[in-house]
Amino acid sequence: MAPPPALALTLGEPAGIGPDITLAAWLTRQQRSLPAFFAIGDAAVLRRRAAALGLDVPVRACAPEEAAAVFASALPVVSAGPAVTAAPGHPDETSAPSARAAIDDAVALVKAGRATAVVTNPISKAVLYADGFAFPGHTEYLAHLAGTPAPRPVMMIWSPELAVIPATIHVPLADVPRLLTRELIIETARITAHDLRHRFGIEAPRLAICGLNPHAGEEGTLGREDEEVTRPAVEALRQEGIDARGPLPADTLFHAAARATYDAAIGAYHDQVLAPAKALAFDRAVNVTLGLPFVRTSPDHGTAFALAGTGRADPSSLIEALRLAHRLSARDAARSGR
Amino acid sequence: MTAHPLPILALTPGDCTGIGPEQTARLLSEGGFDDVARIVVVGDARVLDMGARHAGVRLNLVRYASPGAVDWSAPGIPMVDLGNTDPDLFPLGVANPESGRLTGDTLARAIDFAKAGEVDGVCFAPLNKQAMFRGGWRFPDEHKMFAHLLDHKGPFSEMNVLEGQWMTRVTSHVSLRTALDQVTFDSICGALRLADETMRKAGIARPRIAVAALNPHGGEGGLFGSEEIDFIRPAVEAMAKEGIACEGPFPSDTVYLKAFAGAYDSVLAMYHDQGQIATKLKGFNKGVTITAGLEVVFTTPAHGTAFDIVGKGVADIGAFQSAVRLAARVAARKIEARAAAA
Numbered sequence: 001m002a003p004p005p006a007l008a009l010t011l012g013e014p015a016g017i018g019p020d021i022t023l024a025a026w027l028t029r030q031q032r033s034l035p036a037f038f039a040i041g042d043a044a045v046l047r048r049r050a051a052a053l054g055l056d057v058p059v060r061a062c063a064p065e066e067a068a069a070v071f072a073s074a075l076p077v078v079s080a081g082p083a084v085t086a087a088p089g090h091p092d093e094t095s096a097p098s099a100r101a102a103i104d105d106a107v108a109l110v111k112a113g114r115a116t117a118v119v120t121n122p123i124s125k126a127v128l129y130a131d132g133f134a135f136p137g138h139t140e141y142l143a144h145l146a147g148t149p150a151p152r153p154v155m156m157i158w159s160p161e162l163a164v165i166p167a168t169i170h171v172p173l174a175d176v177p178r179l180l181t182r183e184l185i186i187e188t189a190r191i192t193a194h195d196l197r198h199r200f201g202i203e204a205p206r207l208a209i210c211g212l213n214p215h216a217g218e219e220g221t222l223g224r225e226d227e228e229v230t231r232p233a234v235e236a237l238r239q240e241g242i243d244a245r246g247p248l249p250a251d252t253l254f255h256a257a258a259r260a261t262y263d264a265a266i267g268a269y270h271d272q273v274l275a276p277a278k279a280l281a282f283d284r285a286v287n288v289t290l291g292l293p294f295v296r297t298s299p300d301h302g303t304a305f306a307l308a309g310t311g312r313a314d315p316s317s318l319i320e321a322l323r324l325a326h327r328l329s330a331r332d333a334a335r336s337g338r
Numbered sequence: 339m340t341a342h343p344l345p346i347l348a349l350t351p352g353d354c355t356g357i358g359p360e361q362t363a364r365l366l367s368e369g370g371f372d373d374v375a376r377i378v379v380v381g382d383a384r385v386l387d388m389g390a391r392h393a394g395v396r397l398n399l400v401r402y403a404s405p406g407a408v409d410w411s412a413p414g415i416p417m418v419d420l421g422n423t424d425p426d427l428f429p430l431g432v433a434n435p436e437s438g439r440l441t442g443d444t445l446a447r448a449i450d451f452a453k454a455g456e457v458d459g460v461c462f463a464p465l466n467k468q469a470m471f472r473g474g475w476r477f478p479d480e481h482k483m484f485a486h487l488l489d490h491k492g493p494f495s496e497m498n499v500l501e502g503q504w505m506t507r508v509t510s511h512v513s514l515r516t517a518l519d520q521v522t523f524d525s526i527c528g529a530l531r532l533a534d535e536t537m538r539k540a541g542i543a544r545p546r547i548a549v550a551a552l553n554p555h556g557g558e559g560g561l562f563g564s565e566e567i568d569f570i571r572p573a574v575e576a577m578a579k580e581g582i583a584c585e586g587p588f589p590s591d592t593v594y595l596k597a598f599a600g601a602y603d604s605v606l607a608m609y610h611d612q613g614q615i616a617t618k619l620k621g622f623n624k625g626v627t628i629t630a631g632l633e634v635v636f637t638t639p640a641h642g643t644a645f646d647i648v649g650k651g652v653a654d655i656g657a658f659q660s661a662v663r664l665a666a667r668v669a670a671r672k673i674e675a676r677a678a679a680a
Contacts, residue, residue: 172563173553174518213513214610222478223513251614270554272611274591279619282595 006067010102011041012121015086016303017313019049024315035326038067038076040102042084080105088309096131107145117295117329154290159281163264164273185233195290208262209246216247283316297321345458345669348448354425356643357653358463359389367395375666380448382423405456431645438469452634458669459635478511494631507607517609526573536630548602549586556589626661637661
């Protein structure tokens with residue numbers, strides 16, 4: 001019988017903290033009962049970083065199928081991309097090809113059933129853009145690799161305390177009233193409800209939809225969008241049988257009693273839902289991409305170049321990302337009879 | 339050093355359909371303010387009687403025609419009985435425009451006494467904004483009503499205070515679109531000056547104020563919006579030059595965490611939900627709301643009328659007590675400053 005496949009973890013930007021937290025996460029494998037994973041990238045980066053940090057982590061290059069067996073005694077690495085020359089904190093011309101090759105290979109492996117899910121370490125958009133990368137970000141690139149036509153990805157920030165989805169993400173706040181359309185809310189909510197049901201195993205997901213304006217517009221007296229855009233979207237979703245409620249005043253939506261009434265909150269804009277997510281689960285929040293044909297999670301932070309190689313990078317979010325990817329992909333596997 | 343007279347605070351029982359009356363009765367019954375303020379109730383004695391029944395306390399109310407007529411050496415709790423609100427007419431726990439109107443009328447009388455110099459501040463139990471609005475006090479919030487009644491022309495705003503931290507906003511109860519228009523170099527400078535001045539008046543020598551950014555990730559160097567570059571940072575720098583200990587702008591999804599950890603005394607938000615989401619999660623509803631910038635001190639517990647527990651005598655009075663103490667502190671400093679200037 002073939003050994004069970006493991007999670008594919010991209011190394012991300014090699015000059016960032018990806019290698020640091022990958023090593024640190026592997027060291028907690030017993031204590032935190034981590035699922036088996038293999039890193040994808042240049043094994044030499046991990047060896048050098050382990051030495052620099054004084055970590056006793058054996059790094060072993062292997063095939064994806066060997067990773068689960070290797071995992072107990074060494075950090076399995078599936079090679080991808082060029083030999084990296086970038087030093088911690090200092091990306092160079094090997095950074096972008098290395099980061100990109102790891103993503104390409106991770107998606108190919110998960111599509112071929114040779115990995116259970118994709119977990120990604122942070123990449124540097126600036127470094128990739130300078131190398132000619134033509135996608136807005138990590139998530140859009142993964143969607144592009146996932147299939148044709150590219151599925152519409154939805155970003156969820158998940159923690160046991162709170163799951164949130166910003167309907168608009170990295171855009172100026174001044175553009176949000178224009179960008180927040182009925183269609184956007186409906187599409188975001190549909191994908192969210194679908195994945196909460198099929199990946200998270202929530203039979204009838206309850207969605208709370210935040211109002212755009214203070215007090216959700218107070219019946220139109222504090223802005224009309226909540227009545228003209230959000231409320232019709234919620235009604236359309238309810239007609240489809242999705243348990244959506246809203247527009248709800250965002251400032252009374254995040255205390256414990258309110259959180260107990262929904263499975264995920266969809267915000268009108270980034271800070272409306274990222275602020276409570278960080279307040280409730282600062283270093284344990286995980287970024288999950290919904291809407292893809294495979295499970296993808298990542299830690300909810302950036303490359304933190306200044307911390308790379310210092311030993312001060314916190315692996316908590318990556319550890320939670322690995323655990324969640326395992327949980328979600330186990331359900332995927334059970335459904336597809338793998 | 340001469341001892342200054344204790345400030346006189348008017349205490350109003352708030353909307354009689356909510357927990358205000360029972361909170362007011364319990365607060366008066368427990369007392370404990372003798373060394374910080376002289377308190378006179380302004381309201382309807384029948385409302386106070388009802389509150390005392392709900393709270394299970396007895397009050398020895400002594401009626402006077404106005405706060406100026408109170409004999410502070412006499413025993414009992416001084417009260418100006420307006421005789422305007424019969425609580426039996428209003429079901430408990432249900433917002434009612436008529437009781438909203440009367441709540442506003444009572445506050446307006448307290449403000450009249452303040453204008454006449456008979457009280458130094460007003461501390462009010464929870465009111466219902468909607469009921470007041472529907473009852474004819476057509477203001478989006480009570481702070482705008484107070485400013486109107488005081489004929490106040492300068493800047494003012496509400497601040498939310500909890501355990502020594504003071505939270506405020508550049509814009510308040512307006513649509514997000516309107517808020518985006520109202521966030522300007524001048525409005526940010528004005529809000530910073532107001533916050534700094536209000537906190538100094540409360541005895542914080544050099545308030546450290548963090549300014550929240552408007553855009554996600556603080557605009558990420560202009561990638562998602564340029565307001566931070568165009569005028570938020572310039573405003574913060576201009577105010578820092580004036581001597582205000584302000585810093586920022588900081589991404590708003592983490593700035594409150596820094597402040598709550600003790601790095602700042604205050605955070606200035608750009609818009610309503612930005613401030614309210616963070617402060618409500620932190621439990622600022624256990625705190626105090628103060629109207630900053632007005633000649634008269636106004637404080638109130640930050641929580642609402644709590645319709646679900648009205649009449650049960652279980653309403654906590656911690657926030658209300660904090661509101662009285664804060665009003666007393668600010669009013670006392672004002673009396674000292676006035677005496678020093680004289």
